[in-house]
Amino acid sequence: MPSALPDGEPAPTSGELPAAALARLGSAPFGVYVHVPFCTVRCGYCDFNTYTLTELGDGSVPGASLGTYASAALCELDLARRVLGDGVPEVETVFVGGGTPTLLPPGDLVAVLRGIQDRFGLSPTAEVTTEANPDSVSAASLAELAAGGFTRVSLGMQSAVPHVLRTLDRTHDPANVARAVGWARTAGLGVSLDLIYGTPGESLDDWRRSLDTAVALEPDHVSAYALVVEEGTRLAAQVRRGDVPAPEDDDEADKYELADDVLTAAGYGWYEVSNWARSPEYRCRHNEGYWAGGDWWGVGPGAHSHVGGVRWWNVKHPAAYASRLAAGDSPAAARELLTDEQRHDEWVLLGARLAGGIPVTGLQPSGRTAVAGLVADGLVDGPSAVRDRQVRLTRRGRLLADTVVRRLLG
Template sequence: MPGALPEGEPSPTTGELPAEATATLGERPFGVYVHVPFCSVRCGYCDFNTYTLAELGDGRVPGASTATFADAALAELDLAARVLGPDAPTVDTVFVGGGTPTLLAWQDLVRVLDGIGTRWGLSPGAEVTTEANPDSVTLESLQGLRAGGFTRVSLGMQSAVPHVLRTLDRTHDPENVVRAVVAARDSGLDVSLDLIYGTPGESLADWRTSLDAAVALRPDHVSAYALVVEEGTKLAAQVRRGDVPAPEDDDEAAKYELADELLTAAGFGWYEVSSWARGPQFRCRHNVGYWGGGDWWGVGPGAHSHVGGVRWWNVKHPVAYADRLAAGASPAAAREILTTEQRHDEEVLLGVRLVDGLPVDRLDRAGRTAVAGLVAEGLVDGRVALAQRRVRLTRQGRLLADTVVRRLLGVG
């Protein structure tokens, strides 16, 4: 089941933000995230805020329907426009995630995108992405999305090996990935593929098979994530019972190194620890906005937002979300106003994950002192640290990114 929301202070029912938060709008990239919480089945490893249609009464409960989701999202966009006011910037990026956004009719996804454009406008060349399962799209739906303003599709490939997909409870046939990529290309969309490594029972040869299959499809972007066993999931219960083995750090490290080796050889460059792109123009600009401390409004049940150092998150259940909006209230469950220390810690945490690295002068004294030791241990690129005064991780450093961050923050 979905994980719990974080704790925070009460959020105003109007959604109002402190004046100091909105005063700097436009100084940073501004994006919109739309969370579509519906899935056809729940994958055993997933603790995202998602619900199957059967869990929601097959759409018979008001507010818990794929047919009415777009209306609720548009109502939240109305609230967002009131909160941010007439001086809000145009939108640089839109990312529709989930869940499986493409369980909605493509016309509804376009209607939500049109709603974003009507309220704020889209910047020239705006990046507009939707996630999709390979078996949830057709040539017609992808053509409709492209004609409606979407520029990019991120397909949940996960693996090309049937037994790995079964362990993950993924329902698609690997051939569906091929068909979806071809259809996306024919529609004029940029293509990203998401992969997962470290699944119980996945050998290094299995992982190589998935990487080779992904590279052969010539996507513009690849994300590869280590499997994490989240509490409360089916997979966690299986591991606890001993039905399947827990992922092993050494195995996942070997698979990360193989991914970096093969993707680099195929012409992809890493730009974030888990992300590779065929060129800078194909980096996921929406995610770069997150990592760079940008502003975004998160629409949908459980969606998180950040504007000017204020972070808030919506109630999780689709019915509660729709009910609040129908009553004219903000769907926010709670919020936090980040302290200077928290903002610094996040800047370090996220900045060092990027290929551009983190300027050394953004570190405090303890962090600057730690850099030399990290260079000596081969975790930070010494040439970049010396010549550019930036902290950039080596491949080994990427494997131990959390350790590097703790050292730079003086807590490890």
């Protein structure tokens, strides 16, 4: 089942933001995230805010079906335009995630993108990405998305090994990935592949096969994430019953190092702990906006937003989301006004994971004191810390990034 929303203070039904937050608009790139919560099957490891079509009933509730989702999303974009006013900058990045966004007709995804452009303006160099499952696209659908303004597709490959995909409850044929990549290339779209390692029963050879298969497809970008067993998921229940073994830290560390070796040898450079790109121009600019503390409006059930130090999140269920918008209200469930301390902590948490690192001078005194010990432990690059006054992770530091962050935060 989807994870619970965080706690927070009540969000105004009007969606209005403090004047101080609006005054900061334009000081950082502005993006839009669109959450499409529909899936054909709920994967056993997933705790994202997603719903199968059968879970949502007969589709008669506006906004809670494939056919009515786009109109609800456009209503939220109207709200966003009213709230943000004339000070909002052009949109630099759009990311459509889920769920499986490409279960929607491509015309609906293009309509939402046009809605963003009409209300805010879209930078001529905007990065516009949609996630997709390999079995939810066709040559025609990808061509329609490209013609409608999408520039990039992120395909959920996860693995090239059938038994690993079965354990993850992924339903696509591995051969569909190569077909989808070919169709995307023909349409002129950039391509990113998402991989998962550490699945119960996945051997190191299985993982190497997935990496080699991905590299052979020559994507622009690769994301590789360690499997996390989230409470409330079917996989967590299987682990608890002993049906499948829990992922092991040492195994996942070996697989991360193998990923870095294979991807580096193929010409991909890491720029965030779990992300590699063929060159800097192919980095995911939308995610870089998150990591740099930028501003974005999240559209859709359960979507999170951040503007000027205010973070808020929408109600989770598609029916509740659409109902609030139909009543003229904000779909926000709650919000928080970030303190200076929270903003600093997030800057360390996210910035330390980037290849460029963070400046030592930006740390609190306890964090600056911790740098020498992190260098001695081989977690932070010594020359970068001494010469450049930057905290940059070594590969061992990437494996223990959470430990590094805790020590930098004292």
